[in-house]
């Protein structure tokens with residue numbers, strides 16, 4: 001069983017608020033190398049763990065985890081819009097297997113996704129529908145959130161299913177690392193925003209979509225000038241997190257409470273549970289080695305930006 005993993009931060013601010021050219025070149029080199037590695041691996045199937053930001057999942061019905069059997073991206077912040085190439089029967093049997101495995105995952109036959117899913121597919125795979133992909137949503141913003149332990153158990157359950165397939169699988173994790181962009185919160189949003197967060201935001205009018213995009217861009221510009229305007233990035237935690245995953249110590253995070261992580265690294269840092277699930281799935285496939293580790297705090301993108309590749313031993 002050949003298995004590859006790539007986990008990487010996303011940020012829709014790319015192209016809107018960019019770091020210095022030499023840093024942008026450095027990051028683009030990292031992404032380009034990862035894309036080349038994916039092309040060389042040539043997966044039969046991609047499994048993508050990623051969050052949403054009140055663009056596809058809302059408080060009218062907010063699952064902790066959801067497997068898409070049919071999915072499309074909305075193209076927020078100018079990211080790719082369109083249908084993903086979801087192998088429905090495989091996604092259905094994955095969902096049944098994960099449920100049998102003791103993890104209560106939801107399913108969606110009309111999954112609406114945003115930049116969290118679209119950006120890694122564009123940057124690493126070459127598009128939304130270049131390869132068969134099963135999208136797996138992990139709630140990373142809408143409290144109450146699933147724990148690190150549940151994200152690990154989800155990943156292990158997915159890995160046990162993938163192990164039964166005679167396919168070259170690429171496991172992707174999207175998001176993180178430390179960051180807190182201005183994502184609204186139910187407890188503090190105004191009545192109009194609360195209504196959007198409860199579901200009317202599924203089809204935002206163009207003017208409101210543009211206002212939302214500009215709000216995040218403005219926040220990023222301010223953050224570059226003054227890093228007290230948002231929760232500060234936490235490079236030390238980010239690096240220790242990447243090391244812990246590289247050493248296969250995902251279970252060490254079981255002890256970390258969600259509120260503790262929010263206070264330490266920022267409320268959107270829970271996106272790293274996509275990395276935990278991805279590495280947990282890989283760990284079930286066999287011993288693995290990591291490579292191409294990259295990290296840089298990038299305030300322009302409101303992200304502790306990380307990128308990490310791993311292979312099960314047979315594929316090195």
Ligand SMILES: O=C(O)CCc1cccc(O)c1O
Pocket residue numbers: 010011012013053175176179181182183216268271301302303
């Ligand atoms: O959609 C939004 O409001 C948040 C956008 C956003 C910004 C920076 C880093 C992220 O991970 C991210 O998702």
Ligand SMILES: [Fe+2]
Pocket residue numbers: 010051053116175176268271
């Ligand atoms: Fe995000």
